[in-house]
Amino acid sequence: MNYFSSNFKLGILGGGQLGKMLLFDTRKFDIQTYVLDPSEEAPCKIACNHFFQGDLMDFETVYNFGKQVDVLTFEIELVNLEALEKLENEGKKVYPSPKTLKLIQNKGIQKNFYLEHNIPTAPAKTFKNLKKLVVEIVESKLEMPFVWKCTEFGYDGNGVKIIRSLQDVENLPNVECIAEEMVPFKNELAVIVCRNPSGEIKTYPVVEMEFHPEANQVEYVICPARIDEKVAEKARAIALEVSKKFNHVGLLAVEMFQTQDDEILVNEVAPRPHNSGHYSIEASYTSQFENHLRAILDLPLGNTDSKVAGIMVNLSGAEGFSGDVIYENIETILGWNGVTPHIYGKKQTRPFRKMGHVTIVNEDINVARKIAEDVKNTIRVISK
Amino acid sequence: MNYFSSNFKLGILGGGQLGKMLLFDTRKFDIQTYVLDPSEEAPCKIACNHFFQGDLMDFETVYNFGKQVDVLTFEIELVNLEALEKLENEGKKVYPSPKTLKLIQNKGIQKNFYLEHNIPTAPAKTFKNLKKLVVEIVESKLEMPFVWKCTEFGYDGNGVKIIRSLQDVENLPNVECIAEEMVPFKNELAVIVCRNPSGEIKTYPVVEMEFHPEANQVEYVICPARIDEKVAEKARAIALEVSKKFNHVGLLAVEMFQTQDDEILVNEVAPRPHNSGHYSIEASYTSQFENHLRAILDLPLGNTDSKVAGIMVNLSGAEGFSGDVIYENIETILGWNGVTPHIYGKKQTRPFRKMGHVTIVNEDINVARKIAEDVKNTIRVISK
Structure with a gap:
């Protein structure tokens, strides 16, 4: 072709x-x-x-x-x-095949897929609707706290809630859902795998999501993850295993938890380029986007190694601002070493709307991390 | 703004x-x-x-x-x-200002600019037309060999010819031209300088044009140039000097010769992104294109350092092929480490037409050079 x-x-x-x-x-x-x-x-x-x-x-x-x-x-x-x-x-x-998408689109089906294929994941139970879940709480068959997830149409934290009491269930929609055991974890990790129809498979390095200590929001995606080499190897091996089980074509972003005792549990996957791989545009030999393209066209996959360390900061609309977007202080951060803003091209900002991201690359990951923090504290997505 | x-x-x-x-x-x-x-x-x-x-x-x-x-x-x-x-x-x-362009568009004016500003360059003389040049050859006022260049509308080697005898002049157009002393050189080098209206200036590393030993055609643009550190420093300093004299805004690609005794002579400049800077898309912290954009918008300039070594190979239409383009063996080179083809999007190939380029990046410049040679010997721009 x-x-x-x-x-x-x-x-x-x-x-x-x-x-x-x-x-x-x-x-x-x-x-x-x-x-x-x-x-x-x-x-x-x-x-x-x-x-x-x-x-x-x-x-x-x-x-x-x-x-x-x-x-x-x-x-x-x-x-x-x-x-x-x-x-x-x-x-x-x-590509990816609808067969792959079908296993992923519904979180209940996805969870069962892991359980059936012996892929390490947090235990969970699926409920046809919220009422059935409430019955089990009331009958003390379901222990709190647990993580409620709607099985369909959730994204970016929508459709996920930690349930600590019956009160927390009150305003949830009465849709199909899962109740997942809460696993205390040290790190949230991700590995992007690419695979072409000929079966060539490559994994990107493990990235780490660093959370804000209080707000419980991902602040930085860091590549490579600052974790033990053995844990990183395990995470990559499990991501590869997941990829093989799905037999997908294209990218598969595998999100994982590193538990307190260094176990790796698969959280969920996305069969496409992923927020956790945006750093690859500047940091990797081949970006996740180029490798997705290579994979779905059955071309040889590109080198997934990094040239330098990369950190990504999301640019979301600041609270209290709606309307024509302004990237406040973007000129300032452009003056810093290895800083590249990506502006997605949405004219209107709204609170929490994903408007862009900034990649920070450096030979020294600690320098990159410091600059990333400065970026985070300097640029603001506001409106006129 | x-x-x-x-x-x-x-x-x-x-x-x-x-x-x-x-x-x-x-x-x-x-x-x-x-x-x-x-x-x-x-x-x-x-x-x-x-x-x-x-x-x-x-x-x-x-x-x-x-x-x-x-x-x-x-x-x-x-x-x-x-x-x-x-x-x-x-x-x-x-940006660049028409004042800058005016000094550059005509090679006679450009040459005089260097001579007036004490910028090292090969001596040359301007002639209103070919006839006046021929008269000087006949009257033995002009020593052969020399390099003939038409002062306007030449590009990519068009409008340049080495004159060794009167016969060589025969088919040249009767236009304004310069006769430039032939300087035996070891290397052809280039440095890209960027400058914004606020006066911030940065230079990219020195690149080297490696020629085919027989065909006398540039085969590889190599960054960094494999030259003595002191010569590289001198080349960068001269490029900076040229940039300051032109007082341009945007990029200025300064092409230079390294003579047998390690002098640097300015050949010519281009006030825009340049073929010798294409490697920067994959190899540099900030590509020449991004820095051109930053410069003309008076934004802070990005880091011009390299993450890794970069080599560029031009993709020109092969002789004997005209018509709908085929990139023969492109799938093969995509399988090699750090190889990125850029396809310019011209549907029709013609002999020597610039159709694209390939960048090869690697931590080790010698490995990159070896892969670049394999790329050169493998991909071919032909027609259906």
Whole structure:
């Protein structure tokens, strides 16, 4: 297959920031792209060859979009699965496969997949709805505290809640959910795995999510994780095992917990470029986006090693600001060593909206960490 | 000035590969771009916000294009200078300034600039036309061999010829030209300097052009140059001196010769991103394109140091092939460590047409050099 400056067509479902960063690599390789997104102001609207506005959850829209391309991928999991299945059944190349997506889209199914395949994970139980869960609490069959997760349509911490008392359950939606045992952990880690249809597999180094000591929010994604070499090896091996079990094509971001006694438990996976891999644009020999592209086109995978240490800070909309965005003090941080802001191209900010990220690279991870803290304390996403 | 996700408009004259690579950074920062290029199939057509088709040498076209943007830059020197001057006189920010461009566009004026400012360069004489030059040869006032260069509209080796006998002059155009003393040199070097309107200046490391031993063509651009540290320091100091004399804004690529006795002579400059700086996308903390953008927007300049050694190989159309392009064996080179092809997006190949480049990065410059040779011997730009 000739992909480069040819009539080959790559379709991408979703036109957000992940798609936007993927388009850097399709343009670098001059691969023709078709993008579908519901928003007329999607970050992918420029830099793709053909943009289509439409509902990603609508069967007809996704099916008709997919019919016209040669390979179809997605940058968001919330897409119409039935359309992907029909396209794949008709012989269209859909990567990752809807079979993989089906195992991941629903957190109950995903959790059972780990349990069935002996992949270390926190014990959990699935409930058809909230009422059934409440019954078990009342009957003392379910011990508190535990982590409640809705099985579908949750993202970025939405749809996840720690339940310490019956009161905490009160305002939750009455949907299918899981109750997961709370595991005290030292670190939240992630490993991105890429795999192409020929079966070539590579893992990126283990990254560490550093949390704010009080706010319990991820502040920094740090590569490499500042953990024991043996723990890192174990995390990479488990991520590889998960990847093999899913038999996916493309990227698989595997989020994990490092427990107090250095066990690794798989939390959840995402079958696409992932926030925890954004550092790779500046720090790695091959970025996660380029490797996703290489993988779904069955090209050889690129080197996943790092040139330098990398730290990522998310740029989210500050509380109390809504409207036309201003990146306060961005000029200041641009003056610092190894600092690269990525602005996703959303015109309007809202509290907590993901507006961009900043990567800090340095030969010395401790220097990078210091600069990252300065970045975090300096730039602010506000409105006019 | 708020550039990021705002209504600010950056105009770029020229929509070729240099512009295309600049657009990676305008998109990363979400800066709105307007591009003017004569070709409907310009590589910049996607990934800019607004594309205009038109003649870059036409006064009205360039003037009207420039009127609608806030800052105007160019990725090619062959643009209508009078239009730029009028725009600048009317208060438009044009970077680099037409004053700089005027000193560079004509090689006779550029040469005199070096001579007047005591910048080391090979001695040369300007002639109004070829006939006047021939007269001096006949009258034995001009010693052969020498290097003939037309003063305007030459690029990439066009408009340059070594004259060893009267016969060599025969088919040259009867235009303004210079005759430059032939200096035997060990190495051809280049240093890219960036400077912003506030006067912040940074130089990239010295790169070396390695020539094919027989064909006398540049085969590899190597960063850092494998030369004595003192010579490198001298080259960087001279490039800085040239930059200060031009007082330019944006990038200035300074091409130099290292003579047999380690003198540095300035050959010529380009006031824009340059082929000799393409390695910087993968190898440097801040690419030349990002630094050009930072410079013309008067933002702080990024770190010009390298993370790893970088080597660039140009991808030119192979002799004997014209038509729809095929990058033969590109899949093979993608399997090698640290190899990144950049495909410019020209659908049609022609012999010697610049179609792309490949960057090879590695911690060890000798390993990179070996892989670069393999790349050169493996990938071929042919047609269907």
